[in-house]
Amino acid sequence: MDLLKADLPDLPGLPDLFEKLRPLLSAEAAAETAGTGVDAADLEQAVWVRLLEHRRIPAEPADWLRRAVRGEARRARRRARREVPYDRPSVQGAGTRTSTGTEPEDALLHGEENRALRSAVARLPGRCPELMRALLSPRDLTYREIAGELGISQGSLGPVRSRCLGCLRRMLAVEVAAPALRGMER
Known part of the structure; x- marks a missing residue:
């Protein structure tokens, strides 16, 4: 003072x-x-x-x-x-990130992540690859449409999806270094 x-x-x-x-x-x-x-x-x-x-x-x-x-x-x-920070990607709506496409490294990493995910989905057992491809589809299908395409009941779609995601999680945990445990893990 x-x-x-x-x-x-x-x-x-x-x-x-x-x-x-x-x-x-x-x-x-x-x-x-x-x-x-x-x-x-x-x-x-x-x-x-x-x-x-x-x-x-x-x-x-x-x-x-x-x-x-x-x-x-x-x-x-x-x-x-x-105020909008300049060093982060912009955010729209409910957590949807928009890509400006200006960073080639980001585009490359995003493409590699997609390829790794699609490769792991293809190696899933049973009907899981079909279900996961439908869930990841850019057409944004509803459960009713997915059940119709796969020929299974809409009620069994949730449990099958849960089992498939568990398999995918275990496969990716082996391939990618797992982050520190948070909460309950199955």
């Missing part, structure tokens, strides 16, 4: 006002930023800057400070909602 006092505009009583309002500002900023992802220290700093830009001491400093904190918090939350 000593550095700040040296750079203050020549307003009588301003340093005392800073000392008097500091606890109130800290409490108000902490209350406004709880659970919003906005840093309370950043909010405090923005309010101090706003006070210095105001160029006069407000008639009711505590009321002014509360209004300033709420206004700066609204601005910070709006800014946080609009």
